[in-house]
Amino acid sequence: MAQYARGSAVAVIRLRNPPVNALSRAVLQALEDGLKKADADPSVKAVMICGENGKFSAGADIRGFSAPKRLGGALGPIVSLIESSEKPVVAAIEGVALGGGLEVALGCHYRVAHVKARMGLPEVTLGLLPGAEGTQRLPRLIGVPAALDMITTGKHIPATEALKLGLVDEIVEENTIEAAIRLANKVIGQPLGPRRLSLKPVPKVPNMEAFLDEALAKVKRQARGCLAPELCFQAVRAATRSPFAEGVRRERELFQVLLSSGQAQALQYAFFAERAVRRWATPGGASWSSAAPQPVRRAAVIGLGTMGRGIVTSLVKANIPLVALEQDLENLNKGRKAVMLLLEREAMKMEGGAQVLDFHNPARLQFTVDFDLLRDVDLVIEAVFENMALKKEIFHKLSKICKPGALLCTNTSALNIDEIASATNRPQQVIGTHFFSPAHVMRLLEIIYGRHTSPTAIATAMQLATALKKVGVVVGNCFGFVGNRMMFPYVQQAVFLLEEGSRPDAVDQVLEDFGFKIGPFRMSDLAGLDVGWRSRKDQGLTGPSLPAGTPARQRHGQRYSPLPDLLCERGRFGQKTGKGWYLYEKAGGRTATPDPWLLNFLSQYRDTHGIRTRFIDQEEILERCLFSLINEGFAILAEGIASGPEHLDVIYINGYGWPKHRGGPMFYASTVGLPRVLAKLQKYSEAHPDVPGLQPSAFLKKLAAVGNPPLKEWMSYLSQQSSKL
Numbered sequence: 001m002a003q004y005a006r007g008s009a010v011a012v013i014r015l016r017n018p019p020v021n022a023l024s025r026a027v028l029q030a031l032e033d034g035l036k037k038a039d040a041d042p043s044v045k046a047v048m049i050c051g052e053n054g055k056f057s058a059g060a061d062i063r064g065f066s067a068p069k070r071l072g073g074a075l076g077p078i079v080s081l082i083e084s085s086e087k088p089v090v091a092a093i094e095g096v097a098l099g100g101g102l103e104v105a106l107g108c109h110y111r112v113a114h115v116k117a118r119m120g121l122p123e124v125t126l127g128l129l130p131g132a133e134g135t136q137r138l139p140r141l142i143g144v145p146a147a148l149d150m151i152t153t154g155k156h157i158p159a160t161e162a163l164k165l166g167l168v169d170e171i172v173e174e175n176t177i178e179a180a181i182r183l184a185n186k187v188i189g190q191p192l193g194p195r196r197l198s199l200k201p202v203p204k205v206p207n208m209e210a211f212l213d214e215a216l217a218k219v220k221r222q223a224r225g226c227l228a229p230e231l232c233f234q235a236v237r238a239a240t241r242s243p244f245a246e247g248v249r250r251e252r253e254l255f256q257v258l259l260s261s262g263q264a265q266a267l268q269y270a271f272f273a274e275r276a277v278r279r280w281a282t283p284g285g286a287s288w289s290s291a292a293p294q295p296v297r298r299a300a301v302i303g304l305g306t307m308g309r310g311i312v313t314s315l316v317k318a319n320i321p322l323v324a325l326e327q328d329l330e331n332l333n334k335g336r337k338a339v340m341l342l343l344e345r346e347a348m349k350m351e352g353g354a355q356v357l358d359f360h361n362p363a364r365l366q367f368t369v370d371f372d373l374l375r376d377v378d379l380v381i382e383a384v385f386e387n388m389a390l391k392k393e394i395f396h397k398l399s400k401i402c403k404p405g406a407l408l409c410t411n412t413s414a415l416n417i418d419e420i421a422s423a424t425n426r427p428q429q430v431i432g433t434h435f436f437s438p439a440h441v442m443r444l445l446e447i448i449y450g451r452h453t454s455p456t457a458i459a460t461a462m463q464l465a466t467a468l469k470k471v472g473v474v475v476g477n478c479f480g481f482v483g484n485r486m487m488f489p490y491v492q493q494a495v496f497l498l499e500e501g502s503r504p505d506a507v508d509q510v511l512e513d514f515g516f517k518i519g520p521f522r523m524s525d526l527a528g529l530d531v532g533w534r535s536r537k538d539q540g541l542t543g544p545s546l547p548a549g550t551p552a553r554q555r556h557g558q559r560y561s562p563l564p565d566l567l568c569e570r571g572r573f574g575q576k577t578g579k580g581w582y583l584y585e586k587a588g589g590r591t592a593t594p595d596p597w598l599l600n601f602l603s604q605y606r607d608t609h610g611i612r613t614r615f616i617d618q619e620e621i622l623e624r625c626l627f628s629l630i631n632e633g634f635a636i637l638a639e640g641i642a643s644g645p646e647h648l649d650v651i652y653i654n655g656y657g658w659p660k661h662r663g664g665p666m667f668y669a670s671t672v673g674l675p676r677v678l679a680k681l682q683k684y685s686e687a688h689p690d691v692p693g694l695q696p697s698a699f700l701k702k703l704a705a706v707g708n709p710p711l712k713e714w715m716s717y718l719s720q721q722s723s724k725l
Ligand SMILES: CC(C)(COP(=O)(O)OP(=O)(O)OC[C@H]1O[C@@H](n2cnc3c(N)ncnc32)[C@H](O)[C@@H]1OP(=O)(O)O)[C@@H](O)C(=O)NCCC(=O)NCCSC(=O)CC(=O)CCCCCCCCCCCCC(=O)O
Pocket: 019, 020, 022, 023, 058, 059, 060, 061, 062, 063, 069, 070, 071, 072, 073, 074, 075, 076, 096, 098, 099, 100, 101, 103, 122, 123, 126, 128, 129, 130, 131, 132, 134, 252, 255, 256, 272, 275, 276
C-alpha cells in the first residue's frame, strides 16, 4: 500500500509494503490514487514520495513477474504520471531505491537521498531490463556511459556516487524526509519543464557510435550467453537514436522478449533460492528457531596454503581478529608473504585501504607456529593437506588446547566429518566449512554437519558465512558433500568421453558454450591434477596399494579411467607444472593450448586398450556430463543430504561457475523435463552398463513417473523413511 497524508502545502505519499516496499499492484494503485488526490487538492502545492521503515523501494515485486496478471505494464504510466504533475514531486530516498523504485524516483522532479542510501537498476541480474522507462530517463540524467554501466551491470551505487553523477540533487546525513519536504516547499512555483527528464536531450558523447560499438563488445564478452545485458544495451542505445516515446516503445518490446525468454525465470528462481537457503533446517529438526549463533570475537586458521591464505584474507576483510598458524617457520614465512600480498591487493580495491583492514596490527592478525596461541579463540578453521590421519592429529590437539566453547571447523573438500570429529572430546562442536578457491573471492561456503554437530555450531557457521559476505548452504555429511559429490560423475564422464574419442578442448568448448565459466579439463588443470590423484591413492584406486592384477580400466567391477593417474605419473599436474590436459607457456602459466603430445598419447592409449575411436557430437558431450551430475543431485536429495533442490542450485551457481541464467542444475533439469533427462540417462546407461553414474536414480524415476511435477513440489514426493539421516 501507499499511505497518503497532507501536512501544510506538501502532500506525503509513503510506499508501504514490508520488508522492502516492493511495488505490488496494491502499492502502485495506492501511489496512483495518492498522486490524483494531491493533484485535485488546491491546498496541496507539492508532493513528497518516500518509503516506510527507512527504505524507499526495492522495485517491482519480483514474485509478480510470474503471476498470471503481471504488474509490469502498470508502472511505466505511473512514472509518467508523476513526471507530468503540475506540482513539484520530490523523492526522499532512504535505504534502497532499486529497479522500479529508482524508476519512480526518476519520474520525480527532484531527488534527495540519505548519505547511506544505495541506488541501482538491478533488473539485468533478474534477466530483465528497467521496463518502466528507466532505460530512457537515466541516460538523459547522468549521460550514456554512466547509465550503460549501471543498467548493464545492475550494480548498486552509494548516495555519494549518485550525487557525483547527478542522479540525486542533494544528500543529507540527518532526516531525509524533512530535507525533502524543505526542498519541496522551496521549489513550489518554479518551472518544472527543465526537471522533466523525458523532455531532456540525451547528453552527447564525442563519437557516440564508436563508443557504443566498444561498449557492446564489452557487454557481449561479459554476458556469456546471458541475454539481458545485451538487451539492456539495446534499450539504452535506442535512447541515443530515437525520441523519448519511441525509445519507450523499444524498451517495452525488449522487456517482453526478456520476460518470455526463460532466462528471466531462471534468474528470478536463483534470487529466491539464495534467500531460501538462509532458512536452513536439518532432518533432525534443528533450524534458526532452535539455535542461536555464538559470537566469533577471535578466530584461527591452520595451514596457509592455497586455501588457508584466502580464508585468512576473508576473515581480515570481515574485521575478525585472528591467528594464522603453519607447521614450520619456512611455510609460515611463505604463507605470511602470500597473505600480505592478497591483503594489499584487497586493500587497494577498498576505500580507506590498508588502514581500514588494519592487517599490519599483530593484535588483529598474528602469524605463528605455536598451537598454544589458539587457547582463547572462539573458532578454528583447519586447512591443512587433505589427509585424514593428519586432520585427526590436528583435531585431537585442538580439542586439548582450545577453550571448551570453541568451534572446530574443517575445510576438507570430501572427508568424513564424523571421523574427524571422533578425534576430539567435543564432536558436537566439529563442523565442515568448505570454502572454494580462491577463498576470498568465491561466494560459496558449504557448511557440513556431522552426526553429532550441534544446532549452535551450524548457526554459528551460518552467521560466519554472512559476516564473510558469503552464501552459506547447510548440507549433510557424505563423501564429497553436495558440490564435489555431484562433480565426480561429471568429471568422470568428461574423461570417459576422451577415452572414447573426444578431445579436452572439444569437451570444454561444449560446456563453456553452455555457459560454464570454465570446462572440466581447464578446471582440473587450474585446481591441480595432483589433488585428485592423492585422493585416489588414499582410496586405493591407484598407486602402490592397488592390488596386483587389477584390470587397468576397472575398479570394484565398475568402469574406471586411469588417464588422470597416467598424466600425474608423468608429472603433468596442470597449470602449476605447465602441462596437464593442456600445454601452458610455462609452469604457473595460464594460457591453455591443445597439446599435440596429449592427442598422440590418447590415441596410443586407445590402441593399447582396444578402444575404437568414434566421433562424439556436442549433444552427447553435454548430456552425459550434465545429466550424470544432475542424476547424482537426485540421489543426494533422496538421501536427505540437502533439504531441497534450491540448495544444490545455489551451490552450483556460487561455487562451480554454473551459468546463473540457467538457474542451477536441478532447475535446468526441470526446464529440460524430467522424463527427457530420464530417457537420456537410460539410453546412455544401456550403452555403458558398467558406469553407475549413468543409472537413473530412483528419485528421478519416481518424479518422472508421477508426471514431472514442478521443482517446488519435488521434496513432497520423498517419504520420510527414504532419508538416511
Ligand atoms: C533490497 C535488497 C538490497 C535487500 O537486501 P537484504 O537486506 O539482504 O534483504 P533480503 O533478504 O534480500 O530481502 C528481504 C526480503 O525481501 C524480499 N525482496 C527483496 N526485494 C524484493 C522485490 N523486489 N520483490 C519481492 N520481494 C523482494 C526478499 O525475497 C526477502 O524475502 P524472503 O525471500 O522471504 O526472505 C535485496 O533484497 C535486493 O537486492 N532485492 C532485489 C532488488 C531488485 O532486483 N529490484 C528490481 C526488481 S525488478 C523491477 O523493479 C523491474 C522494473 O523495472 C519494473 C518493471 C516494469 C515493467 C514494465 C513493462 C512494460 C511492458 C511490458 C508489458 C507487460 C504486461 C504486463 O505484464 O502487465
